Amino acid sequence: MVFADRAQAGELLAERLQGARDPVILALPRGGVAVAAPIARRLRAPLDVLVTRKIGYPPSPELGVGAVAEGGEPVFHRELLRRLGMTPESVADVVERERRELARRVSAYRGDRPLPELAGREVIVVDDGLATGGTARAALRAVNAAKPAKVTLAVPVGSPDTVASMRGEADEVVVLATPVDFRAVGQWYEHFEQLDDDDVLDLLDAASAGDDGPDELA
Known part of the structure; x- marks a missing residue:
């Protein structure tokens, strides 16, 4: 299955999430917001962001050795750290830098407004795909710490392998495709443009106003 864009993927996910009861939709920015916007519209649910940041291996930052989500503690891939001869303390500077960027994005996307109240609510966490799952795992643990009634991960x-591992982190995992030849999230979209902060804000504003949002952000 190859999706036309993130908006189409969100529409298809929304069909699988129709049984949700008064959920809160939390999207992982940036790409997850474009998937979550049509879900929130179809479910008539509030949409917000849950900001996460990858903790990269210093010599090769694209290699994630962990992640941190707002309101949560860093979550490390301890086996990978061990193979690299490192410890969480070895990347303390990276964690601090990513916390600063996380705080900047929270301020940019939400201002002084706190996260929605999650205790006792059904929460759907949305991203545009799962590769290593580091940021999704950090997000789910931060959400679970808020004592929601149910947590669903939708991608x-x-x-x-990553999808299977997430079943221990969420009450339910809803995924449309788990291709055996998976290499990267973007290979499963015809259009997979990178979004910036303004794109995220446009999608959130449109969701708040009850609009579809601009098509070019999909």
Whole structure:
């Protein structure tokens, strides 16, 4: 399955989430917001962001050794750290830098407004795909710490092994495709443009106003 864009993927996910009861939708920015916007519209649910940041391996920052989500503690891939001869303390400077960027994005996307109240609510966490799952895992643990009634992770596509590992982090995992030849999230979208902060704000504003949002942000 290849999706036309994130908006189409969100529409298809929304069909699988129709049984949700008065949920709160939390999207992982940036790409997850474009997937979550049509879900929130179809479910008539509030949409907000849950900001996460990857903790990169210093010599090769694209290699994630962990992640941190707002309101949560860093979550590390301890086996990978061990293989690299490192410890969480070895990346303390990276964690601090990512916390600063996380705080900047929270301020940019939400201002002084806090996260929605999650205790006792059904929460749907949305991203545009699962590769290693580091940021999704950090997000789910931060959400679970708020004592929601139910947590669902919803993604259009993901690595089979990563999706399987997420079933221990959420009450339910809804995924449309788990291709055995998964290499990267973007390969499963015809259009996979990078979004910036203004794109995220446009999608959130449109969701708040009850609009569809600009098509080019999909």
